[in-house]
Amino acid sequence: MPIARRSVLEGMLAAAASSFVPLPGRAQEATILTRPIPASGEVIPVIGLGSWITFNVGNDPVLMDECASVMAAFFTAGGRLIDCSPMYGSSQTAIGYGLAKLGMPKPLFSAEKVWTSGPDGPGQIERSRQFWGVPRFDLVQVHNLIDWQENLKTLMDMKSAGTLRYVGITTSEERRHDLLEEIMRTQPIDFVQLTYNVVDREPEQRLLPLAGDRGIAVIVNRPFQQGALTRRLRNESLPSWAAEIGVSTWAQFILKHIISHPAVTVAIPATTSVDHVRENLDAGRGVQMDAGMRARMASYVQDL
Amino acid sequence: MAEWWSYRPEDMLLFSPRVYWRMFELHNAAVWPLHLLTVTAGLGAVLLALGRAHGTARWVAFILAILWVFVGWSFLWLRYSTINWAIDYLAPLFLLQAGLLVIAGILPHALVFDRRHGVAGWNGLAMAITALFLYPLLALAFNWRQAEVFGIAPDPTAIGTLGLLLMTRGAFRLVLLPIPALWCLVSGLTLWTMEEPTAWLPIAAVIVTLATYMLPTGRKS
Numbered sequence: 263m264p265i266a267r268r269s270v271l272e273g274m275l276a277a278a279a280s281s282f283v284p285l286p287g288r289a290q291e292a293t294i295l296t297r298p299i300p301a302s303g304e305v306i307p308v309i310g311l312g313s314w315i316t317f318n319v320g321n322d323p324v325l326m327d328e329c330a331s332v333m334a335a336f337f338t339a340g341g342r343l344i345d346c347s348p349m350y351g352s353s354q355t356a357i358g359y360g361l362a363k364l365g366m367p368k369p370l371f372s373a374e375k376v377w378t379s380g381p382d383g384p385g386q387i388e389r390s391r392q393f394w395g396v397p398r399f400d401l402v403q404v405h406n407l408i409d410w411q412e413n414l415k416t417l418m419d420m421k422s423a424g425t426l427r428y429v430g431i432t433t434s435e436e437r438r439h440d441l442l443e444e445i446m447r448t449q450p451i452d453f454v455q456l457t458y459n460v461v462d463r464e465p466e467q468r469l470l471p472l473a474g475d476r477g478i479a480v481i482v483n484r485p486f487q488q489g490a491l492t493r494r495l496r497n498e499s500l501p502s503w504a505a506e507i508g509v510s511t512w513a514q515f516i517l518k519h520i521i522s523h524p525a526v527t528v529a530i531p532a533t534t535s536v537d538h539v540r541e542n543l544d545a546g547r548g549v550q551m552d553a554g555m556r557a558r559m560a561s562y563v564q565d566l
Numbered sequence: 567m568a569e570w571w572s573y574r575p576e577d578m579l580l581f582s583p584r585v586y587w588r589m590f591e592l593h594n595a596a597v598w599p600l601h602l603l604t605v606t607a608g609l610g611a612v613l614l615a616l617g618r619a620h621g622t623a624r625w626v627a628f629i630l631a632i633l634w635v636f637v638g639w640s641f642l643w644l645r646y647s648t649i650n651w652a653i654d655y656l657a658p659l660f661l662l663q664a665g666l667l668v669i670a671g672i673l674p675h676a677l678v679f680d681r682r683h684g685v686a687g688w689n690g691l692a693m694a695i696t697a698l699f700l701y702p703l704l705a706l707a708f709n710w711r712q713a714e715v716f717g718i719a720p721d722p723t724a725i726g727t728l729g730l731l732l733m734t735r736g737a738f739r740l741v742l743l744p745i746p747a748l749w750c751l752v753s754g755l756t757l758w759t760m761e762e763p764t765a766w767l768p769i770a771a772v773i774v775t776l777a778t779y780m781l782p783t784g785r786k787s
Binding site for chain 2 (some may be wrong): 315316318319320321324325349350351383492535
């Protein structure tokens, strides 16, 4: 069923900064905050779950069960969006295994990618769907701009036919932001996925404001620079004012900075740890930062 | 897949070191006690090379061919490819290498042992010993269950093959060197991207092979 994206777009962004909607998580905790998808108004929690590297565990039964445990903790803590790609080795298989083991949790918001050149896009998406075991994907994105014109047409056709709810495009490379910007300006996409964090802030200049203007939901990948950022900060002290903003770890500091940007819809940290997935989801609870505090956070890290 | 140029080495690393090393642990458990057979075969190949008897090089080629088929099928195709799609393209090269080794064993004088004790011979022997003994010993410093064993895991198999080939002469040797050298480069790059301390070993094997081959006496057939 096509979504009349422009009919619900107007005014949505202006309200985004104040449109956090609580979603039930663990009963004893504050609810996780949500953001609306501009195309539809549907809300999703601001913290999702990435699967790059962490869920590529091959046919290792112990690690498959660990992935399922991470997913169980994610859903229990109020998470919804899980992101994957055919490029991520066996991650799709691990996600499908976890979803089946957990009885296909209803809150799931499935975000996949198409990663191929030429006419195999529909076939690849169908294979991905079978790996996941879902009736259809909520979101499919063109992976890293690969053959983006052909693949975007495939996704738009699927959306028109009602076999896909949202269409998106991704990159994790700053040097490709010019092309990404052009696509955001000219194509009716629902989601864009890019890299943004407290040290990689180039998207603040053009892409995030553009997403706001165009009513495009933003998924933020590599929030921890694949772990490099948290490793770098591991031996540094959090600022003395960290407790005031509800932050007790560097991971929460980084995630709160990201999801507090009004144009960001959801950040997708990846982890193999149940404790870390809970910690990540906790960053989506409580007070969020205004522009002044976000600048202060970035400045603090820059000065370390 | 297109746009290969848009990927960096770290983008191609699809798995964590933990998953990578557990892969060896699971594989070792699955194929044990074949390790005893493959190491014995490798040791036999080295003894044949040291004996340098006429006509025995072909038996070394046949032994290596069997090991390349086994490693390519059991480790690369059935196990490694599940976490690294690029292996789908590399595993057939192991079959090709096995085929080339069989051809080298069949063709007369395609591969003969060098009767002289030269730098190439000593370098080759050092590489073969590294593959047969140093690799399993290295695992003792980390986790012996995750040991990379000659004839079971690709790195020591490729390095041992390069070493044994350096101990031979023959025009066909040039045909047999590229695939194990390519594997060593790919594996070294993978380990380097994972920041593993053993990354230098397969890369050093390629450098030693190239340097030895470039020696004035290294290319004589």
